[in-house]
Structure formats: structure tokens, C-alpha cells
Amino acid sequence: MGKFASPAKQAASVMKSVQGKTLSSVGTVRNYEQALTRVAEYAKEQRIDGGLRGLTPEQALLYLEKRGEQVGQKALDMERQAIQCMMQHVTCLLEKSTSLPVIKSEQTQALNSRAYTPEQANLVSQHQSEKHRLATQLAHVCGLRAHELLTLRPREERLPDERPALESKWRGRDGNLYTVEGKGGLVRDVLIPHGLSQKLETLRYATPQHTTDRGIHYISHYAIGGGQAWSNSFSAAANRCLGWSEGAHGLRHSYAQERMHELQSSGLPREQALETVSQEMGHFRPEITEVYLR
Secondary structure, three states: OOOOOOHHHHHHHHHHHHEOOOEOOHHHHHHHHHHHHHHHHHHHHOOOOOHHHHOOHHHHHHHHHHHOOOOOHHHHHHHHHHHHHHHHHOOOOOOOOOOOOOOOOHHHHHHHOOOOOHHHHHHHHOOOOHHHHHHHHHHHHHOOOOHHHHHOEEOOOOOOOOOOOOOOOOOOOOOEEEEEEOOOOOEEEEEEOHHHHHHHHOOEEEEEEEEEEOOEEEEEEEOOOOHHHHHHHHHHHHHHHOOOOOOOOHHHHHHHHHHHHHHHHOOOOHHHHHHHHHHHHOOOOHHHHHHOOO
């Protein structure tokens, strides 16, 4: 397949290779072809060598992480399965026994969660073990995703990827810069208040530890909670002390709403405040941040 073929033709060529062999369902072939057309459009935009067929598993995860801000979980899973099928049976970049990790739709999580007040977040943390308590405090004050807690490192040890940054980023807050890594491999800055940073450093591993969360391998540098185990701990603690839970993702709602209030109170126009919070939360577009303000 020539790399200058249209996205639709690239997707059709891939599906022709598996139709009737690996896939017998006409409906599945049609759905996968539509999904791969969108992936091929992304490959074209990113100028990926080889187009759709040149997509690597690492590039696929980054695509899915970005795509998760635009579509719900069902559509995201369909695209993941289509890419996985191509990589297992056409490009052979994945073993047939190996699957692409499931990426959670940020849009779905945002629509299904609500913010906690600072008092509620603090109360929940007090009903958790020490390592999960600190993780909750960090997630709240930094707007972290569950898996990002597993990837924290001081900024001087790992620089973030280059992305646009307004001068208003972190306005009104003070602390130490760390970086976290997304499932797609994108590294971004987060600001941790001095007090929490000091607590975090007391829990630094002498030797980094390998851990697996939801099928993805991480190297953790701190003995704190994170991933599914922390999410489960948070929900259980919230149900115990509040009588309800909006899930750990609700802390990202709290961060977005608290930061918007801070920035607008400092005189920043709403549009600029929204863009600033979007950058701080690691979003690829401000529109998804808007969902967190409901």
C-alpha cells in the first residue's frame, strides 16, 4: 500500500487482508474499516512513515489517549480493537497473544463523575491507608489521573514533552515541579505543593519498582497508591464516610473547578483561564476541560 493512498483506501486494504480469514462478520469488517479510516487520517496528519500500516503500538496508544477526549468508551474500544486486529494479523507488530491495553475514555469518565468539595476530598483521604491517603491528596491538588500517580518523577530527572504553555500556567500556586507520563507515553508537568512534595520524598524507593496496572507496565519511584488499587480504595472510603462515591476521577473535576475559580478571581478572562487549566490537566483541547466544570 503506497503511503500516499487516501485514508479510506488504506483502511480498505487492511480489511481486505483479514476479511473472510480472520474476520467473517460483515458488520465487524465494516465497523473496523470505518475505525481504521479515522486512524489513517491521524497517521496522515502526524506524517507517520508508512501511513496506517506504519503505526506502532506506542503511536497507537498515544492516538487512543487523544481520541479518548473526543469519543465515548464504546467508540474508543472499537478503534482499539480494529488497530489490534491490524497489528496482530496484517502488520504483525503485535503477537497474536498480545493485546493493546484498554485506554479509558476521558470523555466518558468526565461525564460520569462529579466534583468533591475540598472538605469531602479531605474526609475521604482520612479514611484511607497512608499510601492511598497521600495519593488522594496529590490527585486532588494536582488533578492527576489514577495511573499518573504511578509515574511521578522530579522534573530534573525527566523533562516533559514540548507542548504549548501559557504564562498563566500555575499562576497563584507554589511548589515543586514533577512530571507524569500518560498511557500514550506523553510526559507533562505537574506542580506539587512544598509540603506534599516533602512527604512524597520520604516515600521514595531506594530502587524503582516495576508495577502493572490494567495491563500496562510502569516503573514507580514512590511508595504511594495509584492505578486501579488506589481508585478502589478511594471509592470504598468515600462510600464509608460520605455514603456515596463519584469515583476517584471526581478529583479531577474538583481540580478543574477550583483552579478556574482561582484564576478568574485573579482577573484572568474565562477563555484564558480555561486554556490554562486545560494545559495543567494534560488535556489536548479545552473543550474536554469544559465538561469538568459542570
